[in-house]
Amino acid sequence: MVDRPAISKGEMEVARALWQIAPATVREVFEALPAARSIDFSTVQTYLRRLEIKGHAVSKLKGRVRVYSARTRERTVIRETVNDLVQRLFDGETMPLVRHLIEDRGIDEASLAELRDLIDRLDQEGQK
Amino acid sequence: MVDRPAISKGEMEVARALWQIAPATVREVFEALPAARSIDFSTVQTYLRRLEIKGHAVSKLKGRVRVYSARTRERTVIRETVNDLVQRLFDGETMPLVRHLIEDRGIDEASLAELRDLIDRLDQEGQK
DNA sequence: ATCACTGACGTACACATGTACGTGAAATGC
DNA sequence: GCATTTCACGTACATGTGTACGTCAGTGAT
Structure with missing residues (x-):
């Protein structure tokens, strides 16, 4: 239980894409997002940055581009998110x-x- | 589908208490909250105010005190919240x-x- | 070499959220 | 009837969140 800051809705979308394809560059994550989702490249960049700050991702510069990897497993985040919901809505x-x-x-x-x-x-x- | 603004985590706690005991005064809601939850009276007041602004509650002055009632049913909010979670975490x-x-x-x-x-x-x- | 493109990084900015204080008026204890 | 308690209401303020722009530096095409 390292108790990382919770992932926000927007960050979650990006995190999910990252889990699918990590390690990946910002652009790869950007392109992996549902087409319907109209979102700016730099917004994705911001989300990835924040995910890293929150400890849910790590990145490394590979030459000129930054490559992100997940640091928490999807399962873990799902568990925590669902636990939280169950707690708040159904008393656990x-x-x-x-x-x-x-x-x-x-x-x-x-x-x-x-x-x-x-x-x-x-x-x-x-x-x- | 009136699409009211979503209820935040904090507001949700108060909303749940309200559903339980509405119609109720701020103090009643305040006292209905889980004892473990250390929260200021005025914070509860703020949450109720915001719930009303968001259309999830209504209030009326009864003499000197304001009495709140729920305007959306718990079932509805639960449905919307769960739908949102399912959408975001499990593609619906x-x-x-x-x-x-x-x-x-x-x-x-x-x-x-x-x-x-x-x-x-x-x-x-x-x-x- | 130059131009268009791409990416990192810093920064921004409005709105949401958690949390609460201060003020002034009404009610209540004594 | 004065002190204390209780409210409503306005206000505040730090932090979180969604969203994106601008700048500068490499990179590839001409």
């Missing part, structure tokens, strides 16, 4: 959110089947 | 988050059973 209880996702957002047949398998598997483990 | 896909919650955070026996029921129920509905 997991189930209410699971319920909300399944009932309120709805899931399709395939997912339902997958979920069933998942439960079976956990049940097995629980038995042992 | 529900299942990855469900998986994360179940696998990564872990759920107990009872919840597992509840989940099974939930799935059965949805399966039934799907059949029809």
